[in-house]
Amino acid sequence: MPIQTLSVVLAAGASSRMKSPTSKLLHSVLGRSLIHLALDQASAITNSVIFVVGHQREAVEAAVEKLAAPSLKIQFALQEKLIGTADAVKAALKALEGVDDQADIFIMGADSGLLLRESLIQFKKNHEASGAVLSVMTTVASHPNSYGRILRNSQGAMEAIIEAKDATDAELAISEVNTGFYLVKLFALKEALSKISNQNRSKEFYLTDMVSYARQRGWLIYSQQIALEEAAGVNTQADLVAFGEILQNRINHKWMKEGVRFLDPRSTFIDFDVKIQAGVVLESGVHLRGETSLGENVHVSAYSILSNVDVGTNTRIESFSHLKDCRIGKDSSVGPFARIRGNAVLENDVHVGNFVEIKKSHLHSGTKSGHLAYLGDAEIGRNSNIGAGTITCNYDGFKKSQTTIGENVFIGSNSSLVAPVKIGDNAIVGAGSVITKDVEAESLAVERSDQREIKEGAKKFRSRRENSNKK
């Protein structure tokens, strides 16, 4: 029978150095909040997670409840006062009542979501295989700053973790440091927590004192080194930036390995849940957000931003396109300077050009709208051509109405289509027309006066203007 494991996530901290009205745990990088990343991790080796909450507890609990899979058992424990990490874990003990004393408890900080899943699984495997009572993940830092230092005896066995504030100069020179990830047998955790004091410079109860207690009791301690970036936590805005860069780097390298061509990964931002097929090219400054999905050989040009956009194979997104909540078929071209939103659907072989906004509209295959248009609440049939400057007047100040355009329709430039209105298949609308009544299929509709020309009229206007300027 496998050993039972439960996770305790320390999520009570105040993160005052962030100077943010929002808890640091609710800040996001590339589509994932810190608490979301922690939840993913904590649940990688268990289906029972206890969050120790405190600062902004309602917001943190609400976020966890929204994110957690139904199969996961989530409990919250309140740390009343922020008097140290040992005290935080103590707050979780009540939620651990009834659990087998031989169970393993995985403890982590809620702002440490960069631990790799494979490192964690290996950690658990080694912890079990070694028979350790307590296992500690450490890392090596060239600038260990405020990290707790790992003290080892001459045989290399871990003796203690000393917090930077309490360390001597010799201890501060140690580069192996604590990461805040532990696996510990429940019985040992309980016993250690009951003994840890706050006799230190910060007057806090340190969870790190578990180590010296375990050594004193003669318990076997296992330790495993992970890469420094896996141990990154977030206490300041600068930390959050560094955290995001690590994640960005990981995501981008993952896609490079899958055959995605990046022109400048440093300026390319891809959210967690994005999906990209091989042969895709991403120019510099591209943002792919939310649940965006790019088909094979899609080309996204510099400075385009796609949020929740589904793009079909071979489609080109030109520069400065701002696309949100929409679907674009294959073999299409969009932009530059296109804005598409509001669940718009573009079928295959569609062209949407510059300074065109499309909102909540459906453009069937082969349709083109190349220049300076606003298409809102419109259904447009196959192979229709929407002239430059066309506007669907979908709003009358009270409600939105629908514009329906058939197949193979030609809408002349600068036309206004006053919705609700229908233009039949194969119809033509003359340039500059305001169309307020439905147009039959095959008809030519036009709203226009006669062109009048006043001979010398411009000349006279100018001399009038020039004279009036003289006065």
Add this chain to the structure above:
Amino acid sequence: MPIQTLSVVLAAGASSRMKSPTSKLLHSVLGRSLIHLALDQASAITNSVIFVVGHQREAVEAAVEKLAAPSLKIQFALQEKLIGTADAVKAALKALEGVDDQADIFIMGADSGLLLRESLIQFKKNHEASGAVLSVMTTVASHPNSYGRILRNSQGAMEAIIEAKDATDAELAISEVNTGFYLVKLFALKEALSKISNQNRSKEFYLTDMVSYARQRGWLIYSQQIALEEAAGVNTQADLVAFGEILQNRINHKWMKEGVRFLDPRSTFIDFDVKIQAGVVLESGVHLRGETSLGENVHVSAYSILSNVDVGTNTRIESFSHLKDCRIGKDSSVGPFARIRGNAVLENDVHVGNFVEIKKSHLHSGTKSGHLAYLGDAEIGRNSNIGAGTITCNYDGFKKSQTTIGENVFIGSNSSLVAPVKIGDNAIVGAGSVITKDVEAESLAVERSDQREIKEGAKKFRSRRENSNKK
């Protein structure tokens, strides 16, 4: 009585390696020219600054005069020929006539504006406390290149500064280098300058020879190490880039500490005089220029550029917004692809959307202009709705005229408002109208012909076109 201090700023150099028609001192980074930064520094510990000028002296002097606070005493001294830094300081001696011989002279290069104010104040304090005649700021460089090397005796006392060109290989291996910042008693400066020769490889009079002379005279020399980046100077375009990066990094970290969320500080450029409240989010590629000011919780999306823009709390600036010399109230939303300029004012709860240009106009609270519009020289009352494609025809080829729109007005799409023209409160303008005459309050105004429909007209047009193509 405090010791009198005066500053001498060496601003005569030719900066030929910049290959720029403009003096390097007039190049700017993040809203500050090099000479401006130098002026700020030189005046941090004195209110009397002498600029030694030469190359492009008129332009440099004009810049200094424009920038200097009235309380500051500014003098210029001309270095006739560029024959060395000692000669440059010599040129300043005339301006120092009548000054107490015990006064301290702070000497710096005009291209070295990255010295931190606190380092300089500490330097002066230590110089005074030590009783030194000469004090030198040094730094440690892993690639010391052309910096002068600091020679010390076996007790660690500074013996001399040797210019890289005159250094032996052993001396070139020294990593402690000169920064060009000195504090020196006036009597000692005068005496040293009268003795310094140009017997060296460059045939130049080196100010650095002050050190060996002081040693020879047995004067006490104090030295203080600063960080390498504080000593950065500018001789090439690449130096100027590096200089700018240091400044960018400092400014961005300052705002992070104040609680500003950066998604990508590397691509975020914030000028010196910008002000940002806590809770602000800056996405990647944002530029904040001039005297821009952002209220609490303002969100600026990727690739927006704001110059001298005042933005109220909770307002969102969407991507690709290009805003200059304007004020935007609170709870508003702007962009994407908005352009606002020419002292435009947007009050609270205003929405300006994509492909909209606003110039020298006043939009009162609750007003919306969502799509493809040009609003110039317009006054628009509260809660009015400006339809897509609306254009204020504010120019007739001779002069600009005003468009005045009341409250709660609805301007139909694709309308042209030929200024000067007034639209009264609660009026409606029909889509596609050209409005040349004033519209009364509560009126519905429309300029439009009857819509004509030629049955089968499109069919006939097509067959004519197809036939003509066959010919």
Add this chain to the structure above:
Amino acid sequence: MPIQTLSVVLAAGASSRMKSPTSKLLHSVLGRSLIHLALDQASAITNSVIFVVGHQREAVEAAVEKLAAPSLKIQFALQEKLIGTADAVKAALKALEGVDDQADIFIMGADSGLLLRESLIQFKKNHEASGAVLSVMTTVASHPNSYGRILRNSQGAMEAIIEAKDATDAELAISEVNTGFYLVKLFALKEALSKISNQNRSKEFYLTDMVSYARQRGWLIYSQQIALEEAAGVNTQADLVAFGEILQNRINHKWMKEGVRFLDPRSTFIDFDVKIQAGVVLESGVHLRGETSLGENVHVSAYSILSNVDVGTNTRIESFSHLKDCRIGKDSSVGPFARIRGNAVLENDVHVGNFVEIKKSHLHSGTKSGHLAYLGDAEIGRNSNIGAGTITCNYDGFKKSQTTIGENVFIGSNSSLVAPVKIGDNAIVGAGSVITKDVEAESLAVERSDQREIKEGAKKFRSRRENSNKK
């Protein structure tokens, strides 16, 4: 008589780790494909180059044939199976038949295009001067990974190159590594290739075994160290990114030395064939592509993309401009948010503003189109003013037609010019007009109905709407 030199470029590899449908050699960075860079290099010291091809041979051969100068003798040799670099060179021997045995053969990988021309010329000079039979370029890598390690004897003479897969731990610790660039006498190459075996861990025929064979035969081996970045090759998408960054850095520093001001070289991408005059300023995020050329003092603002654009002196390109295949004169201003394409020509002192698209049009000097316009297939005379929202209706669904506008014309806002149509010199078109017939010089043309005003009409409309909403 100079020694004859021929180049052999190894271009057969499969580059499967790229996971790209296209051969890695056809991928481009900053306007140059890898095979193009290799061709430039291989031909720097010879006019006879043999490409050993295999994977995607047709595509690679086609690219080489298209790129090679007519004066260059190009041959292709097929490597049937990818069984090692020695086998690859063997495939080239047939193409070397009849060549003097004393000729020098320069061998390089086709993905190694970063070797500096001056390093190569020096290499050849030293190879000849030393009388070496075989010369090898090496480099020093702090993370040598899979590079072949250079084994030297106690006198420092090169003994062998050992591939990483076959190296002992001690050998793996060596930081001097092989670059894949060799010069070798043809007789020695032939002899060595006939002896090299595949008795190694990969069961491949290694060209690197040439070195130990040369040593065994007592042939003189010369070696030259180059910088690590000159030896960069491409096997993965991440390699290609790193390769591109090196090139970007080189190109940008070249232009800095020429007096170009960069605000952020990291985000500035300049293709190989671009030409820039001194005094040019490039803000962050600028892309200069193809054969773009910028005159003196041109200013390109942030996030503008220019492809094959010729810009005259003192012209300003404002942000978010997307310019392709066009020419812009001097003293002009373009953007922000301008799109110009299709061989458009703007003469001097032209202004094109925001949300304006210009396609295949000619704007003569002094002409202005400031806002929200589409000008396609148009000829526009000097000093004309194109109002906001103007659209040339150049397409009727069948063919494109021409719009011809004279000098000093004023086109009122929101006008539609239905091509083919001509507007004479000094004419004025009233705002909102649809112009379908030619307009004479000096005429005032207008197409417009009377403005009607329904008193209280808006009030009634609102109450109807409000009532209908209640129902």
